[in-house]
Amino acid sequence: MALDDTHDAARQSFVASANGHADFPIQNLPFGVFSPPGGAPRAGVAIGDMILDLEAAAEAHLFCGDADVAARTAKGGALNAMLALGTGPRRALRTQLATLLEAGSRFEAQVTPLLHEATACTMHLPARIGDYTDFFAGIQHAMNAGAMFRPDNPLLPNYKYVPIGYHGRASSIVPSGHPVRRPNGQRKPANETVPSVGPSRNLDYELELGIWIGPGNKLGEAIPIREAADHIAGFCLLNDWSARDIQGWEYQPLGPFLAKSFCSTISPWIITPEAMAPFRVAQAKRPEGDPAPLPYLWDQADQAEGAMALELEVLLMTPGLAAKGLPPHRLGLSDARALYWTPAQLVAHHASGGCNLNPGDLCGTGTISTTEVSGYGSLLEITRGGREPLTLASGETRRFLEDGDEVTLLARARRDGFVSIGFGACTGTIHPAP
Amino acid sequence: MALDDTHDAARQSFVASANGHADFPIQNLPFGVFSPPGGAPRAGVAIGDMILDLEAAAEAHLFCGDADVAARTAKGGALNAMLALGTGPRRALRTQLATLLEAGSRFEAQVTPLLHEATACTMHLPARIGDYTDFFAGIQHAMNAGAMFRPDNPLLPNYKYVPIGYHGRASSIVPSGHPVRRPNGQRKPANETVPSVGPSRNLDYELELGIWIGPGNKLGEAIPIREAADHIAGFCLLNDWSARDIQGWEYQPLGPFLAKSFCSTISPWIITPEAMAPFRVAQAKRPEGDPAPLPYLWDQADQAEGAMALELEVLLMTPGLAAKGLPPHRLGLSDARALYWTPAQLVAHHASGGCNLNPGDLCGTGTISTTEVSGYGSLLEITRGGREPLTLASGETRRFLEDGDEVTLLARARRDGFVSIGFGACTGTIHPAP
Known part of the structure; x- marks a missing residue:
C-alpha cells in the first residue's frame, strides 16, 4: 500500500494532545459519529483528546474536490454513505484533514472552534450495521x-x-x-x-x-x-x-x-x-x-x-x-x-x-x-x-x-x-x- | 384471538376478482410494497387481482383515527414504521379497509382509481429487514x-x-x-x-x-x-x-x-x-x-x-x-x-x-x-x-x-x-x- 506524507513521522498537529497521543496522533485520523454536549449525533474525526466536527468543517467549506464529496456524505449520524465511496475520496479527505490539522496550519483559527473535548462527547456506532x-x-x-x-x-x-x-x-x-x-x-x-x-x-x-x-x-x-x-x-x-x-x-x-x-x-x-x-x-x-x-x-x-x-x-x-x-x-x-x-x-x-x-x-x-x-x-x-x-x-x-x-x-x-x-x-x- | 366482522364469510368486495380469490379475498387484506408501472415503490394492500395504493388512500383522507395513523406511517417504500405500531392500529386499518373495499361500499368511486392491476406492478420487500x-x-x-x-x-x-x-x-x-x-x-x-x-x-x-x-x-x-x-x-x-x-x-x-x-x-x-x-x-x-x-x-x-x-x-x-x-x-x-x-x-x-x-x-x-x-x-x-x-x-x-x-x-x-x-x-x- 502506498505511503504518502500523511504518514510522515515528523508531522505534528496544532492540537497539542495529538502529539505523542497513544491512539490518535495526526497520523491516524479515524472517522466516527459523536454527540457534543446537548447536540445531535454527527460525523467526527479523532485528533488527540479532541474530536473535529466533520459536518461543520464541510459546511465551512474547508474541503474541496473528492475530499469535499466524502465529507459531505457524512450526514445523518451514520457514515454508511461515506463508506460506500471507497478508497479514493476517503484518501483525499484524509490528506486534506492532515493539512487542516497540522502544526502551523493556516486553517487553525477556522478549525479550532469546530473541535470538541472528546471526554465531554458521547460516541455512537459509526454506521448503521446492515449485516x-x-x-x-x-x-x-x-x-x-x-x-x-x-x-x-x-x-x-x-x-x-x-x-x-x-x-x-x-x-x-x-x-x-x-x-x-x-x-x-x-x-x-x-x-x-x-x-x-x-x-x-x-x-x-x-x-x-x-x-x-x-x-x-x-x-x-x-x-x-x-x-x-x-x-x-x-x-x-x-x-x-x-x-x-x-x-x-x-x-x-x-x-x-x-x-x-x-x-x-x-x-x-x-x-x-x-x-x-x-x-x-x-x-x-x-x-x-x-x-x-x-x-x-x-x-x-x-x-x-x-x-x-x-x-x-x-x-x-x-x-x-x-x-x-x-x-x-x-x-x-x-x-x-x-x-x-x-x-x-x-x-x-x-x-x-x-x-x-x-x-x-x-x-x-x-x-x-x-x-x-x-x-x-x-x-x-x-x-x-x-x-x-x-x-x-x-x-x-x-x-x-x-x-x-x-x-x-x-x-x-x-x-x-x-x-x-x-x-x-x-x-x-x-x-x-x- | 378475537374474530370480528372482517372475518364474516358473507362479506364480498366490489373488486370482483377478490370474491373466490385463492389468496386475496376481502377477508385477507395483506400489506406489501409495490411499484405501479413507472411509479416509485409505495405501500399497498392486495385485493383479488388488484393492489390498493395505501399511500394514495391515506392522502385522500379515506381513513380516520388509529387506522389513519397506521396508513400514514406506510411511506418511503418500507412498512417498518407501520410494523412498529403493533396490533391496535393495524387492526383498525384492517377494519376500515374492509369497509372501503366491500361490495356496496359508498367509497367505491373514490377507491377505484387507486387500484392497480397486480400483474402490471412490481413487488418489493415489504420492509427493510434489519436482522x-x-x-x-x-x-x-x-x-x-x-x-x-x-x-x-x-x-x-x-x-x-x-x-x-x-x-x-x-x-x-x-x-x-x-x-x-x-x-x-x-x-x-x-x-x-x-x-x-x-x-x-x-x-x-x-x-x-x-x-x-x-x-x-x-x-x-x-x-x-x-x-x-x-x-x-x-x-x-x-x-x-x-x-x-x-x-x-x-x-x-x-x-x-x-x-x-x-x-x-x-x-x-x-x-x-x-x-x-x-x-x-x-x-x-x-x-x-x-x-x-x-x-x-x-x-x-x-x-x-x-x-x-x-x-x-x-x-x-x-x-x-x-x-x-x-x-x-x-x-x-x-x-x-x-x-x-x-x-x-x-x-x-x-x-x-x-x-x-x-x-x-x-x-x-x-x-x-x-x-x-x-x-x-x-x-x-x-x-x-x-x-x-x-x-x-x-x-x-x-x-x-x-x-x-x-x-x-x-x-x-x-x-x-x-x-x-x-x-x-x-x-x-x-x-x-x-
Missing part, C-alpha cells in the same frame, strides 16, 4: 476451543481450506462504554440431566478485530481477492461477549445463537486502511504440510502485505482491584498476525458465492489468540473452560466474568520510523442479569 | 436431516428444550420472482480428498414460513411468552435456498454460512395475525415422553391457539415439463401444524437473553416437513440426500435443482365456515452460476 458476520480466523483460538471438545482432533478438516464464519446479530452491537447485561438463558451442565434457565454462569469476552465493509458487491457477484482490500473501509476492536454455558447447550447443530446475540461491543472509531498502511505486513507463512489457499483466496499482493502488525491487549478491572486502588489485570497481549486469513481473504470468501456485502456491514475476525497463554483472547482458553481460575492481585479469583467486571480491549500498531497509532478503547462493564 | 434469524422448528425435518448424519441419534439432546435457531443473512433476501443464481463455493464430496471450487451440484429449496417482527424489545429486556404474539406483525412464505454440498463442507463447527446466504426468497405480502385469526389452532400435543416446554416458553393461550392450520405446497416447473406443456410437479404438501414450536415461542426464546428484536426483522421457522414423504419440505429429504432421484412426468430426473427449474411455494388456510385465504406465491427460478 454482521463473525469469522473464526484465529487458528490458535480454534485449536484451543476445539481441544476442549475433541482433544485428539482440535481442528476440523475444513479449517485450513474454508475461512469459517457465521452470521451474527447486528441489532445488539453497541459502542464502547455501553453496559453489558449478563444474559439469562438455558444451560445444562454435564452433571445435570435437564436444562435450567437463569443468568449465565460462564460469561466470557472474546478479543477480535472488526472489519468495516466499504463499497461492497451486488447480489450474485463475487469480489475477486485482488479487489477485496478496496472493499474494506476500516477496522475496529470487537468484543464478542459469549455466554459459554448457553453456547455449549444451544450451539449444535446450527452454531452459536443467543450465547452471542445479547451484546457485542465495538470501539467507535473507524481506523482507515490508509492509517494502517505503514503497519501492513506479509501474511505469516503457513506451517509445513498446510494446504495453500485455494486460488480464489490467493493473491500475491495480499500475501505480501495483507496482514497487520497490531498488538492487542485485554485489561480486566474488577470491583476488588478498584477498591484497593490496584491497576487493571492484563488478561492477554495478543497480535493480529496470529490470524490464519487476511481481512481481504475473509471478504473475498464471504462474497464468493454471491452474497452481497453492503457499506457499513461489519465482519469480525474471530478471537485472536497467540500460541502463548499470555496471548490468549478469552477466559475460556486462559482458565481452560473455568477449571483453572485466575487469581488477581486483589485476591479475587475469576473462572469467568463477574458482575461489575470491566473488560477493555486496546490495539497498538507500531513500526520503526513511523508514529504508532491505536484504535481507542473497546470497553464494557458487566451488569447483573434482569 | 434475519432462521429457526429449526420443523421436527420431522430435523429428524430427516439428522438421520443422514447420525442414523442412531437423529435429534440432538437439546432439540426438545431449545427452539434451535441461528442468525441468517438479511442482505440477500429477495422478493418472489427475483432470479436465484446458483452459487459457486467450496465443496468436498466424501470420495475426494481435497475440496474444489465451483457451482453447487446439490442446490435445494426449503419450505418455510417467515414471521415478521412488530414492535419488538429493547436490548437487555426479554419478551414474556404471554406478550410474544403482540410482537408478531404477520407471516409470509420463505424459501431458504440451500447449497447442500457447500453446507456439508463448511457448516462445522459454527453452522451454515455461504450455503444459505447467496439468496433467500420470500412472498412479498405480509399476512396479518388478524387475517390468520380464524385459522389458529392448538399446538399439537407433544408425544409421550417429550419434556414440557420450560416455563418461559409456556403460555396457556399460546398452547390453545398459537399454532396455525396452514397447508403448504411446493411446486416444481422444469424446462422439460414446460416444453411438453405439462403442469408443475408437486414436490410436497405440508402443514404448518408440523412445527414443534409456535411462532410466539420462537419470538419469546429469541428475546429471552435480551437480544433486541426490531420492527421489520424476519424469522424463519425452519423447514416444515410432515411425517409423510409427500409432506417433506426439501429435496434433501425427498431424494434422501440425492441418492433416490425423482422422475418427473417429462421423463426428467432430479436429485437436486437444475438450472432453469422454478420452485413455487404456496400456502392455504382453510376452516369450515370461513373464507379460505392464501399467502400469494413465493417463486424463484434457478439461473446458472456466474
Whole structure:
C-alpha cells in the first residue's frame, strides 16, 4: 500500500494532545459519529483528546474536490454513505484533514472552534450495521476451543481450506462504554440431566478485530481477492461477549445463537486502511504440510502485505482491584498476525458465492489468540473452560466474568520510523442479569 | 384471538376478482410494497387481482383515527414504521379497509382509481429487514436431516428444550420472482480428498414460513411468552435456498454460512395475525415422553391457539415439463401444524437473553416437513440426500435443482365456515452460476 506524507513521522498537529497521543496522533485520523454536549449525533474525526466536527468543517467549506464529496456524505449520524465511496475520496479527505490539522496550519483559527473535548462527547456506532458476520480466523483460538471438545482432533478438516464464519446479530452491537447485561438463558451442565434457565454462569469476552465493509458487491457477484482490500473501509476492536454455558447447550447443530446475540461491543472509531498502511505486513507463512489457499483466496499482493502488525491487549478491572486502588489485570497481549486469513481473504470468501456485502456491514475476525497463554483472547482458553481460575492481585479469583467486571480491549500498531497509532478503547462493564 | 366482522364469510368486495380469490379475498387484506408501472415503490394492500395504493388512500383522507395513523406511517417504500405500531392500529386499518373495499361500499368511486392491476406492478420487500434469524422448528425435518448424519441419534439432546435457531443473512433476501443464481463455493464430496471450487451440484429449496417482527424489545429486556404474539406483525412464505454440498463442507463447527446466504426468497405480502385469526389452532400435543416446554416458553393461550392450520405446497416447473406443456410437479404438501414450536415461542426464546428484536426483522421457522414423504419440505429429504432421484412426468430426473427449474411455494388456510385465504406465491427460478 502506498505511503504518502500523511504518514510522515515528523508531522505534528496544532492540537497539542495529538502529539505523542497513544491512539490518535495526526497520523491516524479515524472517522466516527459523536454527540457534543446537548447536540445531535454527527460525523467526527479523532485528533488527540479532541474530536473535529466533520459536518461543520464541510459546511465551512474547508474541503474541496473528492475530499469535499466524502465529507459531505457524512450526514445523518451514520457514515454508511461515506463508506460506500471507497478508497479514493476517503484518501483525499484524509490528506486534506492532515493539512487542516497540522502544526502551523493556516486553517487553525477556522478549525479550532469546530473541535470538541472528546471526554465531554458521547460516541455512537459509526454506521448503521446492515449485516454482521463473525469469522473464526484465529487458528490458535480454534485449536484451543476445539481441544476442549475433541482433544485428539482440535481442528476440523475444513479449517485450513474454508475461512469459517457465521452470521451474527447486528441489532445488539453497541459502542464502547455501553453496559453489558449478563444474559439469562438455558444451560445444562454435564452433571445435570435437564436444562435450567437463569443468568449465565460462564460469561466470557472474546478479543477480535472488526472489519468495516466499504463499497461492497451486488447480489450474485463475487469480489475477486485482488479487489477485496478496496472493499474494506476500516477496522475496529470487537468484543464478542459469549455466554459459554448457553453456547455449549444451544450451539449444535446450527452454531452459536443467543450465547452471542445479547451484546457485542465495538470501539467507535473507524481506523482507515490508509492509517494502517505503514503497519501492513506479509501474511505469516503457513506451517509445513498446510494446504495453500485455494486460488480464489490467493493473491500475491495480499500475501505480501495483507496482514497487520497490531498488538492487542485485554485489561480486566474488577470491583476488588478498584477498591484497593490496584491497576487493571492484563488478561492477554495478543497480535493480529496470529490470524490464519487476511481481512481481504475473509471478504473475498464471504462474497464468493454471491452474497452481497453492503457499506457499513461489519465482519469480525474471530478471537485472536497467540500460541502463548499470555496471548490468549478469552477466559475460556486462559482458565481452560473455568477449571483453572485466575487469581488477581486483589485476591479475587475469576473462572469467568463477574458482575461489575470491566473488560477493555486496546490495539497498538507500531513500526520503526513511523508514529504508532491505536484504535481507542473497546470497553464494557458487566451488569447483573434482569 | 378475537374474530370480528372482517372475518364474516358473507362479506364480498366490489373488486370482483377478490370474491373466490385463492389468496386475496376481502377477508385477507395483506400489506406489501409495490411499484405501479413507472411509479416509485409505495405501500399497498392486495385485493383479488388488484393492489390498493395505501399511500394514495391515506392522502385522500379515506381513513380516520388509529387506522389513519397506521396508513400514514406506510411511506418511503418500507412498512417498518407501520410494523412498529403493533396490533391496535393495524387492526383498525384492517377494519376500515374492509369497509372501503366491500361490495356496496359508498367509497367505491373514490377507491377505484387507486387500484392497480397486480400483474402490471412490481413487488418489493415489504420492509427493510434489519436482522434475519432462521429457526429449526420443523421436527420431522430435523429428524430427516439428522438421520443422514447420525442414523442412531437423529435429534440432538437439546432439540426438545431449545427452539434451535441461528442468525441468517438479511442482505440477500429477495422478493418472489427475483432470479436465484446458483452459487459457486467450496465443496468436498466424501470420495475426494481435497475440496474444489465451483457451482453447487446439490442446490435445494426449503419450505418455510417467515414471521415478521412488530414492535419488538429493547436490548437487555426479554419478551414474556404471554406478550410474544403482540410482537408478531404477520407471516409470509420463505424459501431458504440451500447449497447442500457447500453446507456439508463448511457448516462445522459454527453452522451454515455461504450455503444459505447467496439468496433467500420470500412472498412479498405480509399476512396479518388478524387475517390468520380464524385459522389458529392448538399446538399439537407433544408425544409421550417429550419434556414440557420450560416455563418461559409456556403460555396457556399460546398452547390453545398459537399454532396455525396452514397447508403448504411446493411446486416444481422444469424446462422439460414446460416444453411438453405439462403442469408443475408437486414436490410436497405440508402443514404448518408440523412445527414443534409456535411462532410466539420462537419470538419469546429469541428475546429471552435480551437480544433486541426490531420492527421489520424476519424469522424463519425452519423447514416444515410432515411425517409423510409427500409432506417433506426439501429435496434433501425427498431424494434422501440425492441418492433416490425423482422422475418427473417429462421423463426428467432430479436429485437436486437444475438450472432453469422454478420452485413455487404456496400456502392455504382453510376452516369450515370461513373464507379460505392464501399467502400469494413465493417463486424463484434457478439461473446458472456466474
